[in-house]
Structure formats: C-alpha cells, structure tokens
Amino acid sequence: MVTRFRLVSRSSRYATVKLSKSASLCSCRLFSTSSDATHPEPESAPPSNPTTGDGERHEELRNLRVLLQQNRIETARGALTSLVRSGSAPFTSPKELFSAFSLSSPSLKNDFSYLLFSVLIQSNMIPEATDLFFAVRNEGITPSSDSLTLFFDHLGKMKQFRVTINVFLNLLESNYRPSKFMYGKSVYAAVKSSDLGKGLELFNRMKHDRISPTVFIYNVLIDGLCKNGRVNDAEKLFDEMLQRRLVPTLITYNTLIDGYCKSGNLDKTFKVRERMRGDGVDPNLVTFNTLLKGMFNARMVEDAESVLKEMKDRGFVPDAFTLSILFDGYSSNEKAEAALGVYEEAVDSGVKMNAYTCSILLNALCKEGKIEKAEEILGMEMGKGLVMNEVIYNTMVDGCCRKGDLIGARMKIEEMEKQGMKPNHLAYNCLVKRFCELGEMENAEQEVSKMKLKGVSPSVETYNILIGGYGRKGEFDKCFDILKEMETNGTMPNVVSYGNLINCLCKGSKLLEAEIVKRDMEDRGVSPNVRIYNMLIDGCCSKGKIEDAFRFSEEMLTKGIDLNLVTYNTLINGLSMNGKLAEAEDLFLEISRKGFVPDIYTYNSLISGYEHAGNVQRCIALYEMMKGSGIKPNLKTYHLLIGLCTKESVELTEKIFGEMSLEPDLIVYNGVLHCYAMHGEMDKALKMQNHMMEKGIDLDKTSYNSLIMGQLKRGKLSEAKSLFEEMKARGLDPEADTYNIMVKGHCEKKDYMGAYDWYREMQEKGLRVDACIGGELVTGLREEWKSKEAHTVSSEMNGDKLDDVPVEEALSATKKL
Incomplete structure (x- = not known):
C-alpha cells in the first residue's frame, strides 16, 4: 500500500512557486510538528568540496532540496527511493542522509523527514525506518497517523515486537493520541514478547484515554491470559466484551475453549460451546481439534468420541493434526486398539x-509395547510410498528400547x-535411557562411548539422562563428575541438568545438598526456574519442613518467578499432610485470587488432609465443590472418599460409589467390600464379589481379608475357612494380616481353641500374631482352663517380644476392651 501525500490548500500549492515570498513549501504532511508552517528564504547551496565523494553528497543534497522547493514531490520521491536503495549511495545510512540534509537545509528538515520516512516504509526498509523514527523524534517531529499505521503494520509482520513497544511508548511520552490500530498492534506485540503485564497496562491506558478497545485487542489479551493459566481473568475480559456490546468471534470462542481445556475445567468448556451455538457461531476444525485434545487430556474418552461424531456429522474431514490428537489421545488413555481403529478408518x-x-501413531503403539504392530503398519505405509526419516527411525528405536x-x-x-x-544423539539416547532405567549404568556409559x-x-x-540414572541410584558423586565432564567438553549444564540432580537429591531426602546445588547453578549463571523451586518445595513438604518450603516460595517471588498452580498444589498438599488444614484452606482461596483455577490435584490434596483428620463432612463438601466447578473426580479422589466413608456408613459409601463416572478399580471395589463386611452387610458383599468376577476383576488378598472378616462377624466360621482355602488355591498365600483376622474372629465367637489352631498354623509359617489379638487369645484360653495352651502362647509372645509390647500389657489392654 502506497501512502499518499495529503496536500494543503490549493493556494498554498500555487504559492510554492514564489519561494522568495516565503510561501508555504512542501504541501505533503506525513508528519505533524509544532514548528511554523512557513519557511524562510531557501538557503544557498553549500560550497562544493574538491573531494569527489563530498561533491557527490552535496550534489545529491542540492538536487533533493531543489525538488522540494519546487514542490515536485513525486520526482523527489523517485530520486530519494533510488538513493536509499542504491548500494553505492554516498551516504552510509538514511539516518546519516537525514542529518546531512538537515544541516544543509534546516528549513526543509521537516518536509524532507516526512518524505524520507515514507520512502523507507514503502521500500520495506523497516530497520532503517526505525532508526529514522527515533532520530526525527529527537528533533520533536511526530509521524502522522497514516505513516505510523503503515509503520506499525510492517513492524508487526516482521515480528519486531520489542521495537513496536518502544515506538509506541515513545509516542505516548509525547502526548500523541494513538489510534485503535496502533494500540492493537502494541498490545499484540507485548503479549507476543511474553510481557502480558505491559499488554494489560496499555489496555488500561487505552480505556483511560476513552479509546474503545476492539475485538482484536480483547482476543489478544484473552489468549495471553489463557496461555498464562489465568483463565478466570480471561473470563472477566470476555464478560467485559459483552458489556461493551462487542460481538465475540470464532477466535474468541476457540481461545476460551482452549484455555478451559488446558486448565481442566471441562464444565466451563461445554458452557462456552453452548454459548457458541446460541450466538450462531459455527465451529471450525480448530474448535473440534481443541475439544478433542481437552477431552482426551481429561480422560473423557466417551466425550471425545461424541465430539468426533459431531465433527464428522458437520462434514469436517479429520486432518493430519486431528489424527495425531486421536492417536495420542487413545494411547494416553491406554486404548491403542481404538487408535488402530482410527487408522484403519483413515486408510479406508x-x-x-x-x-x-x-x-x-507408531509412537503411540510403541509406548504400549506393540512394536510388532508398529512394524506391520510401517511396512504398509512404506508400500504406499512413505519414506523413512530420522524421526520414524528414532521412534522405532525408542519402541524397541521400551520393550526391552x-x-x-x-x-x-x-x-x-x-x-x-x-x-x-536422539537414537543413542534411547539406549542410554533404557540402561539407566534398568540401573545398568556401566552399559549406559558404554553406549555413550559408542556414540563418540x-x-x-x-x-x-x-548427560542429563546419565545424571538422572546415577541420581536414582544414589550415586551423587558420579552426578557431580558428569557435570564436570560437561563443562570440560564445552557442553554447559542447563537447568534440566541441575534439575535432575536436585530432584534426585530431594527424593533422597538430601535437602541441604539440593539447596547447595541450586546455589552452585546460580553461581554458574543458570537461573533456577519454577520447576526447580517446585522440586525443592515438594522435598521440604514431604519431610514436613513447611517453613523451608515457604522460604523457597518467598525467594521465588523476590526473584520475579511467579508461583504456578503446581507450586500452590504442592504447598497445599504439604500443609494438609502435616495437619495444617486452616493454612491449606487459605492457600486454596489465594489460588482463585491469583487468577488460577483449582484443579483435581488441589482438591485431592485437601480431601487427603481432611481424610487423614477423619473429617468426613469437609471431604464431602470439597467433593461437591469440585463437581460444581466442572472438575471430574479421578480414581484417587474415590480412593480417599470411599476409604473414609467406609467407617461412616454404608449409605454414604454407596452414594459415592454410585456417582462414579469412571470405571472402578480394585482399590475402589475393595473399599466397598470392606464397608459391607465391617457393617455386617455380607449379602451385599457377596453380590459385589460376583459383580467383580463378572467384570473380570480378580480378588486380591485385601478382597479376601474383607470377605473373611465379614463371614467371621456373622459367625460363619466354616465359610470363612472356605474363603481362606480358596485364597490359597488362587496362589494368594495368606500373610499375618489374614491369620490375625482368623484368630480374632474365632476369639470374638468364643471359639478359643479354634483360634489357637489358627495361631499354631501361623507360628509354623513364621508369622507373628498381633499383640492385642494374642493377649485376647491368652485371656480366652485361661477362661476356658486351657492353661497349657495359654502358657504356650504367652511364652512364645514374650520370646518374640512382639511389637515391643509385653504380654501383660497386651492382656491389660485386652481387658479394657
């Protein structure tokens, strides 16, 4: 687009012919200036210099000056364009040309700067135009809106985001009133240069100056907030858009959907999707791809398949990105067969x-150990013309390594x-990584030697893989040796190198050493990131050192590192596990104030703390709050709730179990079984057992222990024994906990000799009876005048010093019970 010169009045144009009468000169006004519109008498040409180069410079300057004085703008433009584009021009840069012309013809400085700036922009010489912009700004000249609009447009296309911001701030300092377009480009530049704060600052300045933000600006800021995890703030901007009667576009909706999907708030995602329908905004392939990825990440496979069906019903054909999402999504949800189905459908x-x-697809199959199927598909695709590349080879190498x-x-x-x-190195790294996972560090080192x-x-x-391998084995001296070798070879350790070591030290409870490594990395110019601090905070929390954990969080803030959701979740989990539930609740509220959305880990951490404290009411309240926020509980949530509700009542346990949207696992089933057995609901327990068997879920020792306990509570001693024998027949060797249940159950039914028989079998297997149960058995045997058996149990318990509890103390405890 060519910027046209805007002429002043016709009389002014004619007046330029009579320059001796100080008429207005150049009628083009690409710039605005506070200087007088008229110019003095034209200056005489500077004396020629005998040097050829200087002579050429003076001639060019004289020619340009004459053309401007004669108001021959287009001719001057052509001459100036040829001059700045010429590689053999007598001036080193347009900025120098401007300076030279200003010295030779100061009265024409403004007009010349207008023309030169316009020529540079039209010639796409943006770096030179930028230099000239700041030069003329130092002279008090401000570009016009037309020139600036074109300038900002070029800067944006060239992704000169920092330059855009500096130019815009320079204009603001001169009390210039930028247009919506300029604000839009500057806000966009700020967000793209990872300076969301500056973008919001410009946005607020815009509103303060009573310039209405455009949909584009709202979209840019909503996108920036979502990418920074501040979805609540993005939602507030969206609401503000609606209040200003701005119409959200498809980009607006896609951005919000992506933000909610990544934050795990699928309920809000569906609400945005419904609003799209209500507003008549049709989704595109990006919408569906985003929804698919969000559903798969949330392990909502059925919902993802519903989205896929709607997508096909609307006539959209899955593209390569859609197929990649489906392959990866099914794989991450352990549904490789479904991924193969998608492949076969795509082939058909x-x-x-x-x-x-x-x-x-190959990576998805290799991750699940289906290397043979991956080989088969690869052969088929190669037959269709697929050319193997390094990525595919590396994928297959990794697949072989995963399978061993x-x-x-x-x-x-x-x-x-x-x-x-x-x-x-990627191919060799697969082998090195596998050996490190197996703990075969010598073989890992040999692979590195082969690489060389x-x-x-x-x-x-x-090197990072090796550090992780040695760190997991606790060979920290080797880790430090590798760091030294890296520096010797000129491979500088990065934040991951130190992170691997710090993580292993924290896992190994070597918190002091971990902090020393952090200081060392800082001394070497490697700044710890939020992940490093999260490792240290997690290490402190796991050891109950909550004050140290908060010390690291405060250090983050002083260094300008924002706490992320993982940081808050780690601190909440640490507080909860250490019984500091009030403080954990305070942090829970702070998450929302900081613009984050609590996720499943946040809620599970709090529920875990209250479960440990036995606070059923608060656990259920958090569970309901979680569902109300659109966050679906995961299996860990149900493990905690059912484990706690088991002690409360059968009704509450059944309610939680009945609300599960996930397929229950063995831990959940065992929790319900235990609840039924503990409360004497054996009919329900046996029905649950049959249900598990129909589902193909094998009972484990915990399952049998609950069933045996339930039968004993009913006085069904023979049924309990049958379960015990069935347990052994299935290859589940009963251990001390099962025998203790048998002994206790017989004691409770006053069958002390039966209990004694189980005790004897227990002793023969080298298993020890629980102190209190043993004490109860001794008391019962004495009551039945079985002094010999009572003496045997008592003597053996004293000899074993079982659980460091003397028999007499155990007997005393039994009597109290």
Missing part, C-alpha cells in the same frame, strides 16, 4: 498418512546407517 477413507502423523529389545534397537540404528542416515566412536557428540540431554 483414502487419507494418506504423512511422516509426522505416522510417527505419532535392545538388540532390535541396535539393529534399527545399523539400518539407519545403511540407508545413508547418520544416527544422531561414531562421531556423535553426547548432547546435554545425554
């Missing part, structure tokens, strides 16, 4: 797989070499 529809999409087929992995690497590809012999230098990731 004639969709051609590209290398990237194929690598996603290290020989197959090496063969893949050799195959790469035969195809003329040079395996890089093949001319492949270990990458920082290679």
Whole structure:
C-alpha cells in the first residue's frame, strides 16, 4: 500500500512557486510538528568540496532540496527511493542522509523527514525506518497517523515486537493520541514478547484515554491470559466484551475453549460451546481439534468420541493434526486398539498418512509395547510410498528400547546407517535411557562411548539422562563428575541438568545438598526456574519442613518467578499432610485470587488432609465443590472418599460409589467390600464379589481379608475357612494380616481353641500374631482352663517380644476392651 501525500490548500500549492515570498513549501504532511508552517528564504547551496565523494553528497543534497522547493514531490520521491536503495549511495545510512540534509537545509528538515520516512516504509526498509523514527523524534517531529499505521503494520509482520513497544511508548511520552490500530498492534506485540503485564497496562491506558478497545485487542489479551493459566481473568475480559456490546468471534470462542481445556475445567468448556451455538457461531476444525485434545487430556474418552461424531456429522474431514490428537489421545488413555481403529478408518477413507502423523501413531503403539504392530503398519505405509526419516527411525528405536529389545534397537540404528542416515544423539539416547532405567549404568556409559566412536557428540540431554540414572541410584558423586565432564567438553549444564540432580537429591531426602546445588547453578549463571523451586518445595513438604518450603516460595517471588498452580498444589498438599488444614484452606482461596483455577490435584490434596483428620463432612463438601466447578473426580479422589466413608456408613459409601463416572478399580471395589463386611452387610458383599468376577476383576488378598472378616462377624466360621482355602488355591498365600483376622474372629465367637489352631498354623509359617489379638487369645484360653495352651502362647509372645509390647500389657489392654 502506497501512502499518499495529503496536500494543503490549493493556494498554498500555487504559492510554492514564489519561494522568495516565503510561501508555504512542501504541501505533503506525513508528519505533524509544532514548528511554523512557513519557511524562510531557501538557503544557498553549500560550497562544493574538491573531494569527489563530498561533491557527490552535496550534489545529491542540492538536487533533493531543489525538488522540494519546487514542490515536485513525486520526482523527489523517485530520486530519494533510488538513493536509499542504491548500494553505492554516498551516504552510509538514511539516518546519516537525514542529518546531512538537515544541516544543509534546516528549513526543509521537516518536509524532507516526512518524505524520507515514507520512502523507507514503502521500500520495506523497516530497520532503517526505525532508526529514522527515533532520530526525527529527537528533533520533536511526530509521524502522522497514516505513516505510523503503515509503520506499525510492517513492524508487526516482521515480528519486531520489542521495537513496536518502544515506538509506541515513545509516542505516548509525547502526548500523541494513538489510534485503535496502533494500540492493537502494541498490545499484540507485548503479549507476543511474553510481557502480558505491559499488554494489560496499555489496555488500561487505552480505556483511560476513552479509546474503545476492539475485538482484536480483547482476543489478544484473552489468549495471553489463557496461555498464562489465568483463565478466570480471561473470563472477566470476555464478560467485559459483552458489556461493551462487542460481538465475540470464532477466535474468541476457540481461545476460551482452549484455555478451559488446558486448565481442566471441562464444565466451563461445554458452557462456552453452548454459548457458541446460541450466538450462531459455527465451529471450525480448530474448535473440534481443541475439544478433542481437552477431552482426551481429561480422560473423557466417551466425550471425545461424541465430539468426533459431531465433527464428522458437520462434514469436517479429520486432518493430519486431528489424527495425531486421536492417536495420542487413545494411547494416553491406554486404548491403542481404538487408535488402530482410527487408522484403519483413515486408510479406508483414502487419507494418506504423512511422516509426522505416522510417527505419532507408531509412537503411540510403541509406548504400549506393540512394536510388532508398529512394524506391520510401517511396512504398509512404506508400500504406499512413505519414506523413512530420522524421526520414524528414532521412534522405532525408542519402541524397541521400551520393550526391552535392545538388540532390535541396535539393529534399527545399523539400518539407519545403511540407508545413508547418520544416527544422531536422539537414537543413542534411547539406549542410554533404557540402561539407566534398568540401573545398568556401566552399559549406559558404554553406549555413550559408542556414540563418540561414531562421531556423535553426547548432547546435554545425554548427560542429563546419565545424571538422572546415577541420581536414582544414589550415586551423587558420579552426578557431580558428569557435570564436570560437561563443562570440560564445552557442553554447559542447563537447568534440566541441575534439575535432575536436585530432584534426585530431594527424593533422597538430601535437602541441604539440593539447596547447595541450586546455589552452585546460580553461581554458574543458570537461573533456577519454577520447576526447580517446585522440586525443592515438594522435598521440604514431604519431610514436613513447611517453613523451608515457604522460604523457597518467598525467594521465588523476590526473584520475579511467579508461583504456578503446581507450586500452590504442592504447598497445599504439604500443609494438609502435616495437619495444617486452616493454612491449606487459605492457600486454596489465594489460588482463585491469583487468577488460577483449582484443579483435581488441589482438591485431592485437601480431601487427603481432611481424610487423614477423619473429617468426613469437609471431604464431602470439597467433593461437591469440585463437581460444581466442572472438575471430574479421578480414581484417587474415590480412593480417599470411599476409604473414609467406609467407617461412616454404608449409605454414604454407596452414594459415592454410585456417582462414579469412571470405571472402578480394585482399590475402589475393595473399599466397598470392606464397608459391607465391617457393617455386617455380607449379602451385599457377596453380590459385589460376583459383580467383580463378572467384570473380570480378580480378588486380591485385601478382597479376601474383607470377605473373611465379614463371614467371621456373622459367625460363619466354616465359610470363612472356605474363603481362606480358596485364597490359597488362587496362589494368594495368606500373610499375618489374614491369620490375625482368623484368630480374632474365632476369639470374638468364643471359639478359643479354634483360634489357637489358627495361631499354631501361623507360628509354623513364621508369622507373628498381633499383640492385642494374642493377649485376647491368652485371656480366652485361661477362661476356658486351657492353661497349657495359654502358657504356650504367652511364652512364645514374650520370646518374640512382639511389637515391643509385653504380654501383660497386651492382656491389660485386652481387658479394657
């Protein structure tokens, strides 16, 4: 787009012919200035310089000055364009040209600057235009809206975000009133340069100056807030848009959907989707892809499949990105067969797989150990023309390593070499990582040596894997040796290198050493990030050092590192586990004030704390609050709730169990079984047992213990014994807890000799009876005048010093019971 000069009055144009009468000169006004509109008599040409270069400079300046004086704007524009584009121009830069012209013709300085700036923008010489902008601003000249609009547009296209912000702030300092377009480009630049705070500051300045923000600006800020995890603040901006009677676009809705999906708030996601329908905004493929990814990440596979069906019903054909989401989504939810179904459907529809999409499917299969199926699909796709690349080879190498087929992995690497590809560190890293996972550090080191012999230098990731491997084995001296080797080889450790070591030290309860490593990395110029601090905070919380955990959180803030949701969740979990539930609740409220949305981990941490404290009412309240916020409880939530409600009542346990939207696992079933057995509801327990068997869920020792306890409570001693024998027949060897249940159950039914028989069998297996149960048995035997058996149990218990509790003390405790 060519910026046109705007002429002043016609009389002024004619007056420029009579320059001796001080008529108005150049009628173009690309800039506004506070200087007088008229110009003095034209200056005489500067004396020529005998030097050829200077002579050429003076000639160019004289020619430009004459053209401007004669108001021959377009001719001057052509001459100036040729001059700035010429590689052999007598001026080193447009900025120098401006300075030289200003010295030779100060009265024409403003007009020349207007023209020069316009030519630079039209010639797409944006860096030179930027230099000129700041030069003319120092002279008190402010570009016009037309020139600035074009300038901001070019800066945005070139992704010169910092320059955009500096130019805009410079204008604001001069009390210039920018247009909505300029504000939009500047807010966009701030958000894109990761300075959301500056973007919001400009947004507020815009409203203060009574300039109405556009939909574009709202979209940019909503996107920035969502990407920073501040979805609540994004929602407030959306509401503000509606109050200003601005119409949200498809981009607005897609951005909010993406933000809610990533924050795990699927209830709000569905509400935004419904509002789209109500406003008549049709979704596009981006909408569906975002919803699919969000559903899969939340493990809502059925909802994801519903979205996929709607997408197809609307006539959208899954693209490569959709297929990648489906392959990865099904894989992450352990539904590789469903991923294969999508592949087969795509093949039947004639969709051609590209290398990237194929690598996603292969990776999904390899993650679940289906390397043979991956090989089969790869062969089929190669038959259709797919060309193997390094990514696919690396995926297959990784798949072999995951399955433990290290020989197959090496063969893949050799195959790469035969195809003329040079395996890089990624291929070797798969082998190194697998050996580290197996704890075979010597073999891992040998693979690194092979890398070097093949001319492949270990990458920082290679060294990081080794640090993690040695760290998990507690060989921290080796970790420090690797850090030294990295520096010697010129491979500087990064934040991940130190993070791996700090994480292992924290897991190993070596918190002091972890903090020393943090200080060392800072001394070496590597700044700890939020993940490093979260590791340290988690380490402190796990050891009950809550004050140290908060010390690290305060240090984060002093260094300008914002606490993220993981930080808050870790602190809440630490407080909850240490019984500081009031403080945990305070942090829970602070999460929302900081613009974050509590997630499943936040709620589970609080529920876990209250479960430990036995506060059923608060646990249920949090559970209801979680559901009301659109967050679906996961299996851990149900483990905590059912474990607690078991002690409360059968009705409450059944309510929680009946509300499960997930497939119950063995822990949940065992919790319900235990509840029924403990409360004497054996008919329900047996019905649950049959239900588990129909579902193909095998009973474990915990399941049998609950069933045995329930039968004993009913006085069904023979049924309890049958369950005990069934347990052994299934290869589940009863341990001390099962025998203790049998002994206690017989004692409660006054069958002390029966209890004694179980005790004897227990002793023969080298298992020890619980002190209180043993004390109860001794008391019962004495009451039945079985002094010999009572003496035997008492003597053996004293000899074992069971649980460090003397028998007489156990007997005393039994009597009190």
